[in-house]
Amino acid sequence: MLRTEIDAVLVEVLRDRRLLAHPFYRRWEAGTLERAELAAYAAQYRHFEAVLPDVLERVVQRIEDTTARGLVQANLDDERGVPAPHLELFEGFADAVGAPPTADATPATAALVSLYTSVADRSPVAALAALAAYEVQASEIAGSKAEGLRLRYGVTDDGARFWDVHSGVDELHGTWIVDALAGVAVDSDEVHDAASAAAAAWWAFLDEREAQAPVALTC
Numbered sequence: 001m002l003r004t005e006i007d008a009v010l011v012e013v014l015r016d017r018r019l020l021a022h023p024f025y026r027r028w029e030a031g032t033l034e035r036a037e038l039a040a041y042a043a044q045y046r047h048f049e050a051v052l053p054d055v056l057e058r059v060v061q062r063i064e065d066t067t068a069r070g071l072v073q074a075n076l077d078d079e080r081g082v083p084a085p086h087l088e089l090f091e092g093f094a095d096a097v098g099a100p101p102t103a104d105a106t107p108a109t110a111a112l113v114s115l116y117t118s119v120a121d122r123s124p125v126a127a128l129a130a131l132a133a134y135e136v137q138a139s140e141i142a143g144s145k146a147e148g149l150r151l152r153y154g155v156t157d158d159g160a161r162f163w164d165v166h167s168g169v170d171e172l173h174g175t176w177i178v179d180a181l182a183g184v185a186v187d188s189d190e191v192h193d194a195a196s197a198a199a200a201a202w203w204a205f206l207d208e209r210e211a212q213a214p215v216a217l218t219c
Contacts, residue, residue, distance in 0.1 A: 001185040006178055009192050010136055017199040019141055022206045027213075029144055031152025034214055035098060038153065041209055042090075042099035044109040049090045051113050053079045058120040059127045068183035071176040072128070078169055089162040093149075096159025108208035112201045119194055128181040129194035134202060135174040143167035 019025060024041075027033050056076040063069040079086050105113065119126040146163035149155035185191050 001182055001188060001191065003178065003182045005188060006132070006182050006185065006191060009188060010132060010178070010195060013133060013192060013195045013199050014137065017203050019137055019202060019206065020144055022203065022210070024206045024210045024213075025141070025144065028148050029152075031148065033153075035153070037209065037213060038097040039094075039099045040103075040212065042094040042097050043103035044106055044205070044209070046087075046090060046094060046099070046103075047105045047109050047113050048116070049087050051117060053087075055116045055120045055127065055131070059124050059131075063124045063180070063184060065180075065183045068124075068180035071180040071183075075173050075176050078173065082169070083165065086162065086165070089165060092158035093155075093160070093162045096149075096155045097153075106208055108201075108204045112205050115197060115201045119198075123190070125181065125185045125187070125190050126194040128177055128184065129191040130198035132174070132177045132181055133195040133198040135170060135177045138170035138174060139167055142170055 020029075024033075028038075053076060056072060056079060060069055060072050060076060063072060116127075116130060119130045142163045142165075146160045146167055149160045149163065181191065
């Protein structure tokens with residue numbers, strides 16, 4: 001597929017599911033999340049961050065196109081160690097907001113993780129399309145989170161570093177993933193279906209976070 005065709009599919013898929021438009025992230029930006037909500041978010045997001053390198057590795061192993069494989073490998077290399085293992089960077093954020101060291105995956109988190117592991121086993125095209133649905137907006141999301149943490153919650157240094165790093169590298173990661181997808185995709189329906197499923201899973205993940213928000217007491 002042409003890169004322009006894939007871009008058009010992603011625009012359509014994300015038209016009503018841009019994650020920064022979700023109420024949970026809007027409250028993050030506004031500084032109205034409770035500290036416990038940030039902690040719970042970190043405890044659940046950790047499950048995705050932990051599985052991401054494995055998903056990327058499975059995709060690398062199944063891509064035949066040399067150029068596409070190299071682009072995904074570069075993304076995997078960053079996850080594993082540039083400027084440090086990203087899961088390690090994430091723990092700095094988790095610690096800063098008081099997340100527990102372990103927590104069972106909630107239903108929406110489990111569904112999100114299951115989607116990515118299943119598409120990685122299904123086909124490189126489905127996996128890359130699912131990754132693209134997140135990566136193309138991840139840089140903007142990470143920058144917004146880092147700014148919100150500093151301005152609204154007093155979280156700085158190691159606590160914001162994971163999001164600082166991703167606000168920079170995810171713009172490149174999004175380009176790499178979409179370019180790799182353009183190198184291996186043939187069927188636009190497969191791209192659309194996998195990207196749409198991923199976008200829906202991410203939205204449900206945030207819906208679940210929002211549903212668990214404390215209810216204000218009224219007199």
